[in-house]
Amino acid sequence: MTTRPVKVKITYCAECGYEPQTLELTKALMYEFGNRLSAIEIVPWESGTFDVSVDGQLVHSMKREGGFPEPHVISAAIRRTAGV
């Protein structure tokens, strides 16, 4: 089955010490999807942000959902988008 590479963006608050969670999620996605992702973009931001979008669709927002996302939630969104 042909799948479509998708892009993931992780926007994190650089003033809140969210680097470990950002790197943990990035690593999990790299290992799980490898080159089935076109890119993982990491955006340092502020204001308590931890947002994850998949091909431009916001799939997790700390302000909306609260807390950090479970990696399996992001994986599921990627699979839906990629058609895996």
Next chain:
Amino acid sequence: MAVDRARWEKGITYEAFKAAMTRNQDRFAENEGRVALDPETVKTFKSLPQRLRVLVLAEDWCGDVVANLPILGRLAKEVPTLDVRVFYRDQNLDLMERWLNQGKYQSIPVLVFFDEDFRELGHWIERPASVTARRAQLREKIFAAHPEFGSPEAPVDQLPEDVRGQLQAALQKMREDLVPFANAEVQRELRELVSKVAA
């Protein structure tokens, strides 16, 4: 767990915290250098009838620590009866649990004032509410003046990279411009806190 002498002595000095910073050291030093201590602040602290211990919860990645802890550091240099010990938040979560912001957030810096016998006299968390409110006002103005920034509520990652850079620059400038107000507000709140203690 109560804070006693043994626990207190596990904290590090303000200077040791600065020396051990793994990031933001330059920004911290710059902020310290431009703190304008209000003579009223120095007078208030110098006139206290007793020596004060100040327990600080901090981490070097935190913007509010980098902005506000230098004010206490400068004050402690002027007021020898202020004894400051810094504890890393993430290594001292039992302490953090005692002084949560609104009972739930692990906001830092936390400054806890004790007398010489470790009786708590009061505490201060993160930043003044007046600073948070002023920032929110100015943030709204920035978005109102720049339709290209979109909605303040929209995820920032959906902005084109160049626009996102412009927004970041505008927000940074706003925070920079607010530093004198913010520093004055921190000092006002600390004066009020210790004045109640002394009363």
